[in-house]
Amino acid sequence: MLTAHTIKVLQSLDKKKFRQKYNLFLVEGNKIICELYNSNFKIKEIFSTDPQKLGRSDVPVTHISENELKKISFLQHPKDSVAVCHINTEKKSEDKNIQLILDGIQDPGNLGTIIRLADWFGIEQIICSEDTVDFYNPKVIQATMGSFTRVNIVYTNLVEYLSKTENVNIGTDMEGENIYTFQKPEKINLILGNEGNGMRPETEELLQKSIMIPRFGKSQSTESLNVSMAAGIILGQLFRV
Amino acid sequence: MLTAHTIKVLQSLDKKKFRQKYNLFLVEGNKIICELYNSNFKIKEIFSTDPQKLGRSDVPVTHISENELKKISFLQHPKDSVAVCHINTEKKSEDKNIQLILDGIQDPGNLGTIIRLADWFGIEQIICSEDTVDFYNPKVIQATMGSFTRVNIVYTNLVEYLSKTENVNIGTDMEGENIYTFQKPEKINLILGNEGNGMRPETEELLQKSIMIPRFGKSQSTESLNVSMAAGIILGQLFRV
Numbered sequence: 001m002l003t004a005h006t007i008k009v010l011q012s013l014d015k016k017k018f019r020q021k022y023n024l025f026l027v028e029g030n031k032i033i034c035e036l037y038n039s040n041f042k043i044k045e046i047f048s049t050d051p052q053k054l055g056r057s058d059v060p061v062t063h064i065s066e067n068e069l070k071k072i073s074f075l076q077h078p079k080d081s082v083a084v085c086h087i088n089t090e091k092k093s094e095d096k097n098i099q100l101i102l103d104g105i106q107d108p109g110n111l112g113t114i115i116r117l118a119d120w121f122g123i124e125q126i127i128c129s130e131d132t133v134d135f136y137n138p139k140v141i142q143a144t145m146g147s148f149t150r151v152n153i154v155y156t157n158l159v160e161y162l163s164k165t166e167n168v169n170i171g172t173d174m175e176g177e178n179i180y181t182f183q184k185p186e187k188i189n190l191i192l193g194n195e196g197n198g199m200r201p202e203t204e205e206l207l208q209k210s211i212m213i214p215r216f217g218k219s220q221s222t223e224s225l226n227v228s229m230a231a232g233i234i235l236g237q238l239f240r241v
Numbered sequence: 242m243l244t245a246h247t248i249k250v251l252q253s254l255d256k257k258k259f260r261q262k263y264n265l266f267l268v269e270g271n272k273i274i275c276e277l278y279n280s281n282f283k284i285k286e287i288f289s290t291d292p293q294k295l296g297r298s299d300v301p302v303t304h305i306s307e308n309e310l311k312k313i314s315f316l317q318h319p320k321d322s323v324a325v326c327h328i329n330t331e332k333k334s335e336d337k338n339i340q341l342i343l344d345g346i347q348d349p350g351n352l353g354t355i356i357r358l359a360d361w362f363g364i365e366q367i368i369c370s371e372d373t374v375d376f377y378n379p380k381v382i383q384a385t386m387g388s389f390t391r392v393n394i395v396y397t398n399l400v401e402y403l404s405k406t407e408n409v410n411i412g413t414d415m416e417g418e419n420i421y422t423f424q425k426p427e428k429i430n431l432i433l434g435n436e437g438n439g440m441r442p443e444t445e446e447l448l449q450k451s452i453m454i455p456r457f458g459k460s461q462s463t464e465s466l467n468v469s470m471a472a473g474i475i476l477g478q479l480f481r482v
Contacts, residue, residue: 035462038462113467113470116464116466116467117466117470119458119460119463120456120457120458120463120466121456121457121458122456122457122458122459123458145464146462146464147463147464150458150460150463179477180481180482213477214480215361215362215363216361216362216363216480217360217361217362217363217364217391218363219360219391221276221279221387222360222361222388222391223357223386223387223388225357225358225361225473226354226357228470229354229358229469229470229473232466232470232473232474232477233473233474233476233477235474236420236454236473236474236477236478237477237481239455239457240421240478241421
């Protein structure tokens with residue numbers, strides 16, 4: 001049974017303010033919840049319509065009805081279980097050879113896709129400007145398909161960070177070097193800007209290089225690629241052996 | 242003024258059945274509507290809250306209120322105008338050097354993203370299995386950002402088509418050739434399968450080659466890449482000069 005108070009608290013967790021107040025976030029679906037077991041994230045409790053499928057016994061599990069699940073799920077089609085997890089203390093690791101730097105990414109789906117890409121390419125750290133969408137946002141968590149458990153994500157003052165890093169700061173720009181002929185440095189910060197406005201001018205000033213994906217289509221009206229797609233295509237080149 | 246009948250007809254156009262009945266589909270937002278002017282698509286009429294912004298005079302434009310716009314728009318945040326357009330007669334062009342073949346793509350966002358990618362890379366034709374989501378679906382049209390006007394999209398029996406084509410049929414498969422060392426044929430059909438189930442067995446039988454994107458992340462739990470992201474990364478390699 002879910003109390004009205006619990007429902008209210010869980011429903012509030014789609015807002016950053018309340019995630020920070022309670023220091024909690026939600027993960028939905030057994031598949032992703034099981035990935036939490038092998039991660040640094042600690043589960044507080046699980047609400048499940050089918051507790052037997054969850055396996056582990058060291059986390060309190062409450063059996064709930066489908067109707068109760070609907071009340072606490074943020075998904076259009078709720079899955080089997082909802083795990084309430086503790087937010088981790090952020091800790092930047094030392095710079096890695098390839099890192100992603102996000103300057104004001106706003107769309108939860110884009111951030112989720114970028115985290116999933118990072119996981120695919122084995123990128124261990126993503127550094128975000130303070131105004132980048134919160135990765136504990138339930139839409140981001142779901143879009144990562146569990147990849148958020150394997151990538152260290154930190155929020156910081158980018159100008160400060162980019163001024164000090166020894167990685168080469170690389171941005172994207174239609175006037176930049178062609179990714180197909182670009183000679184990649186050993187240590188890279190690939191910087192991705194906001195969906196509508198791109199990078200902030202302060203960030204742009206701290207770039208050492210710019211790259212671009214050549215457009216083969218001839219129409220001038222073709223929209224530039226979505227930021228996560230551009231990231232995927234660029235990473236595909238940077239990881240080319 | 243919009244009549245109740247017009248509203249009813251326009252609202253029905255999110256269903257394929259009614260698009261086919263009326264032979265009409267909707268395009269929303271001045272930016273994409275203006276791209277229709279230079280395309281093969283014919284506009285029947287436009288409903289706009291700000292007709293002066295539309296420029297052209299050879300299409301009937303009805304001035305509507307914000308409230309009326311809300312009634313006919315499929316967008317969560319309706320834009321300025323809605324164009325009612327005629328569905329084109331499908332006509333397959335001759336095979337191009339690089340084509341995309343879609344075997345049962347279901348998600349409108351994925352199809353839209355793939356059409357936008359094709360436009361970016363100058364791919365002129367996409368051939369879809371008959372059960373691939375209809376590209377006139379309003380969610381697909383919006384996700385293409387206007388690119389559907391520059392790519393020829395046809396629906397056909399894939400087994401029949403793939404048996405006859407002279408292009409090399411290439412699928413994706415984790416056991417396939419590494420995209421970084423793959424020697425690309427001159428004429429390519431890149432085949433992308435359904436989001437959950439991949440290609441149909443009948444399609445798979447008609448492949449001449451398989452390729453894969455190597456995963457650099459070490460975790461076995463990492464989900465495979467989303468189909469449109471995989472398409473982007475593969476095209477990034479196929480177009481490498």
